[in-house]
Every structure is written in C-alpha cells, then in structure tokens.
Amino acid sequence: MEKAPAAPHPDFDLLRPIEDPGKNFYYIVAVLLVIILYTGYVYIRQLYHGLGVTGMAQPVTWGFYIINFVFFIGISHAGTLISAILRLSKAEWRRPITRMAEVITAIVLAIGGLHPIIDLGRPDRMLHLFYNGRLQSPLLWDITSITAYFTASTVYLYIPMIPDIAILRDRGVKPRWLYEFLSWGWQGTEQQHKVLDRAMNILMVMVIPIAISVHTIISYIFAMTVQPGWHSTIFGPYFVVGAIFSGIAAILVLMIVFRKVFHLERYLKLIHFNYLSVLLLIMSLLWFYFTFSEYLTGYYGHEPNEMRVFWYKFTGAFAPYFWTMVTCNFLLPLILLSNRKTRTIPGILIASISVIIGMWLERLIIVVPSLANPRLPYPTGIYIPSATEWTLFIGGVSVFILGYMMFARFFPVISVWEIQEGRQESAKAVTERIASYMPDPQPPSAKR
Amino acid sequence: MKWGMVIDLQKCTGCGECVAACKLENNVAIVDPKESEIGRTMLWMDMLTVYEGEYPRLRVRQFPRPCMHCDHPPCTKVCPVRATYKNEEGIVAQIYPQCIGCRYCMAACPYTVKSFNWYKPEWAPGIRETANPDVSVRPAGVVEKCTFCVHRLQKAKEQAKFEGRNLREGDFQTACADSCPTGAIVFGDLENTRHRVSPLSRSPRATRLLEDLGTEPKVIYLKEVD
Numbered sequence: 001m002e003k004a005p006a007a008p009h010p011d012f013d014l015l016r017p018i019e020d021p022g023k024n025f026y027y028i029v030a031v032l033l034v035i036i037l038y039t040g041y042v043y044i045r046q047l048y049h050g051l052g053v054t055g056m057a058q059p060v061t062w063g064f065y066i067i068n069f070v071f072f073i074g075i076s077h078a079g080t081l082i083s084a085i086l087r088l089s090k091a092e093w094r095r096p097i098t099r100m101a102e103v104i105t106a107i108v109l110a111i112g113g114l115h116p117i118i119d120l121g122r123p124d125r126m127l128h129l130f131y132n133g134r135l136q137s138p139l140l141w142d143i144t145s146i147t148a149y150f151t152a153s154t155v156y157l158y159i160p161m162i163p164d165i166a167i168l169r170d171r172g173v174k175p176r177w178l179y180e181f182l183s184w185g186w187q188g189t190e191q192q193h194k195v196l197d198r199a200m201n202i203l204m205v206m207v208i209p210i211a212i213s214v215h216t217i218i219s220y221i222f223a224m225t226v227q228p229g230w231h232s233t234i235f236g237p238y239f240v241v242g243a244i245f246s247g248i249a250a251i252l253v254l255m256i257v258f259r260k261v262f263h264l265e266r267y268l269k270l271i272h273f274n275y276l277s278v279l280l281l282i283m284s285l286l287w288f289y290f291t292f293s294e295y296l297t298g299y300y301g302h303e304p305n306e307m308r309v310f311w312y313k314f315t316g317a318f319a320p321y322f323w324t325m326v327t328c329n330f331l332l333p334l335i336l337l338s339n340r341k342t343r344t345i346p347g348i349l350i351a352s353i354s355v356i357i358g359m360w361l362e363r364l365i366i367v368v369p370s371l372a373n374p375r376l377p378y379p380t381g382i383y384i385p386s387a388t389e390w391t392l393f394i395g396g397v398s399v400f401i402l403g404y405m406m407f408a409r410f411f412p413v414i415s416v417w418e419i420q421e422g423r424q425e426s427a428k429a430v431t432e433r434i435a436s437y438m439p440d441p442q443p444p445s446a447k448r
Numbered sequence: 449m450k451w452g453m454v455i456d457l458q459k460c461t462g463c464g465e466c467v468a469a470c471k472l473e474n475n476v477a478i479v480d481p482k483e484s485e486i487g488r489t490m491l492w493m494d495m496l497t498v499y500e501g502e503y504p505r506l507r508v509r510q511f512p513r514p515c516m517h518c519d520h521p522p523c524t525k526v527c528p529v530r531a532t533y534k535n536e537e538g539i540v541a542q543i544y545p546q547c548i549g550c551r552y553c554m555a556a557c558p559y560t561v562k563s564f565n566w567y568k569p570e571w572a573p574g575i576r577e578t579a580n581p582d583v584s585v586r587p588a589g590v591v592e593k594c595t596f597c598v599h600r601l602q603k604a605k606e607q608a609k610f611e612g613r614n615l616r617e618g619d620f621q622t623a624c625a626d627s628c629p630t631g632a633i634v635f636g637d638l639e640n641t642r643h644r645v646s647p648l649s650r651s652p653r654a655t656r657l658l659e660d661l662g663t664e665p666k667v668i669y670l671k672e673v674d
Contacts, residue, residue, distance in 0.1 A: 050588035051549070052566035057487035061554040061564060121549015121564065121589025128529040128548050137528035139552060225556040226522055226661055374560040375658055376513065377498045381487060 011419060014412045017262050019173055021409050032402040039395025042388050043118065051121050053388045060371045060381040064389035065119035067363045068396060070218055072112030073146070074359060078247025079105025080153040081211040084204040092430060093275055095422045096267045099415045100258070101251050102157040107403040109150050111396050118392060138220045149214045156203040159196065162186050163417040178410065215243040222366065229309040229370035238290040245283035246359035249352040252276055256349050258413060267414055277348045280355065281337040288330045308373045318369050321361050328358025450538040451596055452638035452666035454648040455512055458673060459632035462510030467493050469627035473597065475579045477569030490563040492594040493624050512633070514624065515540060515561045515594035516657060516665030523553035523562070538666055539596050547590040554591060558661055562593045597622040617643050638666060
C-alpha cells in the first residue's frame, strides 16, 4: 500500500485507515462478499419459486422482511437525527460522532428500503407503485418519506465531508480521481466555508422533521389498520422513540468497534461514551414509558380481541420474546447505565448490544402476534422463519458491515476538519456563548 | 344496486358443499397437504367452527365465511396500487395483474378472508382439464379472495342485454348459493325489495360479523334460534 507522501498530519490517526487499510481489511471484505453472494443466490431462488420458500403463511402474512424493514429503518434514525440535534444544539462533544452516525443512516436506509421489495410477491410489478400508486395507502406515504429521508441524509452526509475529501486530495491519496471529483474544488476559502455552513444549517433543520416523519409513517402502516395491537394512536411517537433508541445503541457499538480497530482512543474518549450512554439511558426510560402506556391502556380497555393479543404476548407463545425484550431494552440498560461503576466501555457495549437485540424483538412482537391472532375463530397462526429469511437477514447485516467498511476505507469516519475547527475555534466560541448566557453587567448609571 | 348475501345459520348444516363448490368454480389452487398444514390452504369460502362452553355442555357451531364485501372495506383503503377496490355495485374486486403482492390488504382485513399464492398454482392432470374457463388462473405472488362470483354476474348481464331485458333475480347466483343443499345461502340485490335477500337482511335474526368495526359487511347472517 502506498504510504502518504505528505507531511505528518496532526490527525493522521484518522487518515491512516484510508492511506493504509492493512491486510485484515481484505480478508473481512472477502468473507462478507461470499456471504452477500450467497444471499443473492438465495434471493434469486425466492424470486424463482415465489414467497413459498419463506415461513410466512396465513394468517401471519408478514414476517422477517417487514420486521427487518422496521428494524433497519429504525437504526437509521441514529444517524442523521442525532447528529442534526447535536449540531443544532451546539453540543461541542458531537464532533467525533456526527460522521459515524450519518454513515449508519445512509447505509442502513438503503438496506431497510430494499426490504419491502424483497417482501413483494411480485417485485417485477414494483413500478406499479409509481404509475398506479394511490396516495391513500400508507405504503405510498412510506415510499415518499423514505425517499426524501434517503436523499436528505446522503446529502447531509456528503456536504460536511467535502473539506475532508479535499484534505485527502491534497495528500495525494489514491484513487486520486475519486477525491478530485468529490472534493468539488474545495479550497477552504472563507466564502466556501460560509456556503458550507449555510448548506449544513439548512439540511440539519430539514432532516429532523423528515426523519421523524419516516418512522411515524412506518408505524402508520400498522396503526392505520383496525387490527388489535396495531390500531393505536401512540404508535407514531412510540416508533420514533424506539428508532432513536436503537440508533443510539448502534452508534455506540460502532464507536467501540472503531475505537478498538483503528486505535482512536484519543478521539473517542470516555466522555463521549459517557454522554451518549446517558442519552441511551434516557431513551430506555422513554421507551419503557411508551411501552407501559401502550399495554396498560390495552389492558384496561379489555377489548376481547385486544386481550387475546395481549395475553399472547404476556403469557402465551410470545412471552419468552416479550420478557426478553423488556429485559434487553429496559432492565439491563437501566442497571448497567445508571451505575457509574458499570458505565464503562464493556458495560456500554453490553447494554448497546442488548438494546439492539431488544429492539429487534420489539419489531417481532409488534408484527407477528397481531397477525397470529385473527378476530374470527381461526386457529392461532404459527410463524417459523425459514432458512431463506434468516439468510437474507444475515445478508442484510453483512451488506451493512461491508458498506461501512468500504466507507471507512475511502473516507475518514471522524470528521477531520470539524475536529480541527473544534481545536481552533470552539473554545473561544464556547466562552463567548457562555458569557452571553450570563446576566449582563449592571450599567453604571443604574441606581439601587 | 348493491349485491349482498344472506346466510341462514338455522338452515346451514355445516356440510361444506359451498366450500367445495367455490373452490371448483373459481379455480382456487389446491395446495400440497404439507403446505396446507402450515397454513397455506387457499379457500375463498371457508367453514369456521366455534366452540362454545366447556366439555359436558360443549356446543359446536359452524358457519360459512365468504368475503364480507364490506361497504367500508379496510383492505381497499390500504392497497397501494388499486389492485383491490370496491366497484359501483358494491363488490370488493381484485385485479390480479395489478397486484404487487405486498399483502397489506391481508394484514388489514379484520375477517382474514384473503389468500396469497405462495407458489405458482399447480393442478393435478385430471383437474386442470375441468378448470372453469370463465375464471382466470392466478399467477404466483398475488392476493386473491371471493369475488361474489363476479364472472357469473358478467355473463348474466350480457345474457340479459342480449335478450333486451333487465337483470332478474334468478339470472345469477353465486356458486356457493347454487350448491347449498338446504338453501341456506341466498344471493341478490340488497337494495331491490323484490329480491329475497332484501327482506331477509332486515329480519330480526339478521346480524353481521364484527359489526362494531363499522365495515358494514354485505354478508348477513341469520342467527340460529334455539
């Protein structure tokens, strides 16, 4: 691999993965490619035979694909939403985190967005959605909001990357044409910085409502039907909270992985983990609050069909999943993160992974039980995912890992220029800002 | 005009003739027994069983279940491509070449009446030749359900037009109504007072499934009188 010819950069640690990816990178990519190719084969097999190769049947007509769709899109809220909120609220500790979070969004959104297509019985007729679409169907709203979110979040990822790409271009990193093209003639002039700041400000304000709309509308897919367990007014905010919750957990896991692999201890410090894990803890409490309200109202209403789904989750066939979910999403994070002694990197890692598992289970628990318990006296539905569905799930995760690795191979996962800007300007900016919060000095003319 | 069906549970013996007649009439795929076991049986008309009470005083009731052809169908609302819609005569129709197979309508239907073609339908050699030429065979990956035998309606309409007269009640019955040995199933225009379904639907015994959902089903059950 070509060594960088230029002078040592103050943030060389951030550029090293790009300039010298190392051998392991290629091994992992090879393994992932094999998994992804196999997944492709399995999907083509499904195309050929029909959806019969899955474990779905009547009445459980939605399975892993829809669960993973909701799950992946949920993870995508990590990114842009968190980074936009942190930027907007001028949280200075955001600087090493925002880029990582935004990349999650872009990749996971692409994967999640593909899931409804995988789920279609007739993917060849997908374009009917465009030339025969009906706006009264929540699925159409979904397509609209996910497309908008994908566009906004990729632009929002790309725009703050331009100065970093220019750094790589100036250091002569290969492939030169890529950085040459993507840096868009960035020279770092004052005018350019002004335009960049402006674009970022517009985007981060735009991206927040779009992100919230995305998961609200995904919840509407369920809430707009009259099915027990789905027809709920709090589903919109419940899904958004769950999405941000799983998103923060995903960022934390990735931060821990990158810190370890790329030796970024200087950048991703304990304070960042501390702050983010407190945020995770808050989301965990919020999640519990929503879950509690959702089920308590259902229980008190005591509508027979609602209760059938309720008991199916609490004591029936789904009880193991339900109580695991409560443990993973609430009890474990609460114990680990509210205690200073366990709020360490390993503790946070365990809590984050448990939240990711728990949030996946939550999607399972939302989708399947309502379908498995039809209102009329049919036998209770059974859903056992087939090997095809498991493979496509693993394939989806592999695409995510590969996508992230490819990104980290060509672009810095921590914003170099924002770190530099932070070093140079934030201390002054923060002091000034704090001074502006303080009471004004008493004017000399004022009398008591 | 508002097509509807009355099913008299007092007369229904639960024999299942309607289920079989429907399956043959509409070329509904016969799935492999293994597939059927995991819940992929395709029935446009199903016979549902209700168990009431506990063993010594157990009571078993059965009732046929076609599509309810709701006046406010929850399924058509959610279809993203107008593959299912309510036509001007009140029939909730399916357009198979339009369906993308998202199965949202199946998830939204409170009566769970829709079937999905998990595989390409296959027929045993003898059965293929006896398929009904009036009903299109569905491809893999689309949703299907009871259409109130809309192809029979089409034929009856054309015949009436040819003879230069209006459609009469006897011109058109669904396959299930035709086949019912006890005459429990009656089909007709709910808005036409001369059709039998019209007075029957106003009988004090008349009830609809899951009426409280406000879907306004056009299949009316006449309760059993003990």
